[in-house]
Amino acid sequence: MSGTDTRIPQTSEAVTVLLCGPAQRLRVWAQALGEDGRFQVVSLASTPDDFAAKLSIQPEAVLVDASIFTPQTLIKTMRRVSGVAYVVLPPLRGDALDKARRSLEAIEQVRDVYTVDVNLAVLKERMVGDVRMARQTNIGDAGAWDAPLANTIYRPVSTxxxxxxxxxxxxxxxxxxxxxxxxxxxxxxxxxxxxxxxxxxxxxxxxxxxxxxxxxxxxxxxxxxxxxxxxxxxxxxxxxxxxxxxxxxxxxxxxxxxxxxxxxxxxxxxxxxxxxxxxxxxxxxxxxxxxxxxxxxxxxxxxxxxxxxxxxxxxxxxxxxxxxxxxxxxxxxxxxxxxxxxxxxxxxxxxxxxxxxxxxxxxxxxxxxxxxxxxxxxxxxxxxxxxxxxxxxxxxxxxxxxxxxxxxxxxxxxxxxxxxxxxxxxx
Ligand SMILES: Nc1ncnc2c1ncn2[C@@H]1O[C@H](COP(=O)(O)OP(=O)(O)OP(=O)(O)O)[C@@H](O)[C@H]1O
Ligand SMILES: [Mg+2]
The missing domain is CATH 3.40.50.300 (P-loop containing nucleotide triphosphate hydrolases)
Structure with missing residues (x-):
């Protein structure tokens, strides 16, 4: 990036995010998160391979438009995410949609699955909350005897x-x-x-x-x-x-x-x-x-x-x-x-x-x-x-x-x- 950066300064608190999806989608997402000092978009990926490679950055959150994946690659790749993940599915017919949702929701890292689109304002709040909790859990795992098991309380549950x-x-x-x-x-x-x-x-x-x-x-x-x-x-x-x-x-x-x-x-x-x-x-x-x-x-x-x-x-x-x-x-x-x-x-x-x-x-x-x-x-x-x-x-x-x-x-x-x-x- 060149020139003066006029964005709100990010603190060490900022949630590191990797975005993945078709270019058009990435532009919208990167802009929405980039303008918000609570997030630091660490990278963008527009192909499954690119995304898999960039997971090594270990972002705290990933937001994925699933339309660039095949269902099998999507599931396999999401299992490798170390932070929290949010997935937007393309428009699918009823059965295919249910199947995709079920497979994704069974993956511990996946916190929410959306269809076609996602309300970014709501998602941003959610991401901040989830990452904060995940940070606390990591500290708890290291030092506290009574820290509850991460996958017991932070299991993805839905209303x-x-x-x-x-x-x-x-x-x-x-x-x-x-x-x-x-x-x-x-x-x-x-x-x-x-x-x-x-x-x-x-x-x-x-x-x-x-x-x-x-x-x-x-x-x-x-x-x-x-x-x-x-x-x-x-x-x-x-x-x-x-x-x-x-x-x-x-x-x-x-x-x-x-x-x-x-x-x-x-x-x-x-x-x-x-x-x-x-x-x-x-x-x-x-x-x-x-x-x-x-x-x-x-x-x-x-x-x-x-x-x-x-x-x-x-x-x-x-x-x-x-x-x-x-x-x-x-x-x-x-x-x-x-x-x-x-x-x-x-x-x-x-x-x-x-x-x-x-x-x-x-x-x-x-x-x-x-x-x-x-x-x-x-x-x-x-x-x-x-x-x-x-x-x-x-x-x-x-x-x-x-x-x-x-x-x-x-x-x-x-x-x-x-x-x-x-x-x-x-x-
Ligand atoms: N089990 C029941 N026994 C007796 N009366 C009932 C029963 N269930 C509903 N009613 C009565 O039927 C009428 C219609 O009920 P309600 O308003 O709940 O229907 P609705 O499907 O919401 O109607 P709308 O389509 O206009 O919204 C009301 O006067 C209600 O008191
Ligand atoms: Mg009524």
Missing amino acids: QVFTVWNLVGGTGKTTTSTSLAREIARRGYKTLLISLGAPDDLALIAGLSAEPNILHWMANPSPEGLKLALQNIDTLDVLAGFPDAFSGVASLDAPPEAPGSVRNLVETAMHMQYAVIILDTMPTERGFPAIMSSNGLILVGTPTLSGVWRTAEAYRTVQERLAGMHRISPERIFVVLNGIAGNEGQLSVGEWHRMASRHVGGSFPPIVAQVPYDAEVRRAHNARRLPDSERYLAGLVPLADAIAGSDMTPKNGRKRGLLRIFGGERS
């Missing part, structure tokens, strides 16, 4: 992010989202419920205020902004939805890389170490930004013919139309049948599932929860409180168990963040 969706209104999405989120929070998991309703009725039925809401976060799209925009139901954090249909539509159309996008909202919340995030959506394509930012999906359907058909269509939309655009693996799709009334001419659960499978022309995810129709739910909503009928809540327990294992009830009333949830995942 469970569920979108609750369907292609038909009024099936009980908001009811299910709220009661489920409250149950998971009760079990001690740090949980965030986000309403993307426009106009929002979640705050209304849950007895919360219309403000602050998601627009407050959008005006200040940072972790601090999110904290200020939250309301609470006991230990559950809630972000109320849009005050009107217009603001919702305008905001949900924002591109994923925009600061106030749903993607950025979810990434900000993940950064705040929520163990579970639940997004309640509208029953249209307005749910897509949420789906594309989630790693799980909850389809709430009703036990009628049109209920099967719409739910099966919703499943097909996610699996086929949106393939490669989200990170939801098939085993993270949960189906809930809501409003089961027993003998009132509804489809049986078996019939419902057979019809859904036939409609999608293959296997349909199992029905995780069968939730009864309960007049108390409506009474509670009309009184602006959440239903606490045991009959209703018992129906949701299998779903809560699938997300936040029933054996994880905390003894000390403290919230469980990301690091504690690991053993509680569904097998």
Whole structure:
């Protein structure tokens, strides 16, 4: 480099980073990190061989655009990284994407895997945090008896992010989202419920205020902004939805890389170490930004013919139309049948599932929860409180168990963040 260097002076604290990917991508990344004194970009690599050679510099962090690798070379090379690694995958179809994610997430150094693009503002915070922790661990390993094993606490774990969706209104999405989120929070998991309703009725039925809401976060799209925009139901954090249909539509159309996008909202919340995030959506394509930012999906359907058909269509939309655009693996799709009334001419659960499978022309995810129709739910909503009928809540327990294992009830009333949830995942 020649001439006067006008960049912010780097301290010995700066995180050393090696960037790898196609030239275009490198330019953007190098500029974003180069302008930030917390990082020192030690080198750039635009071919797999170049990258492998430059790993000998032992950068503390590597950021890799995987599109220049073959899948096999990528995995082999990432195992050789000594620092923390972040990988951006190219757009892949559902199965290939899942496979690539799983292989990468099994590598200890890989802290996060993104698809197509990455929010650099969020990633930078993450990198600084991860490298700081790694530095402490290295010191701990050398000198302290009680230092926990590095791979026990710094294992890459991720927040469970569920979108609750369907292609038909009024099936009980908001009811299910709220009661489920409250149950998971009760079990001690740090949980965030986000309403993307426009106009929002979640705050209304849950007895919360219309403000602050998601627009407050959008005006200040940072972790601090999110904290200020939250309301609470006991230990559950809630972000109320849009005050009107217009603001919702305008905001949900924002591109994923925009600061106030749903993607950025979810990434900000993940950064705040929520163990579970639940997004309640509208029953249209307005749910897509949420789906594309989630790693799980909850389809709430009703036990009628049109209920099967719409739910099966919703499943097909996610699996086929949106393939490669989200990170939801098939085993993270949960189906809930809501409003089961027993003998009132509804489809049986078996019939419902057979019809859904036939409609999608293959296997349909199992029905995780069968939730009864309960007049108390409506009474509670009309009184602006959440239903606490045991009959209703018992129906949701299998779903809560699938997300936040029933054996994880905390003894000390403290919230469980990301690091504690690991053993509680569904097998
Ligand atoms: N299990 C149930 N038993 C009785 N009533 C229920 C049950 N689940 C939901 N309801 C009622 O059905 C109505 C619709 O529920 P909810 O608002 O949760 O649906 P939604 O899918 O979120 O609707 P939208 O598509 O408009 O967002 C509400 O009046 C709610 O109280
Ligand atoms: Mg709703």
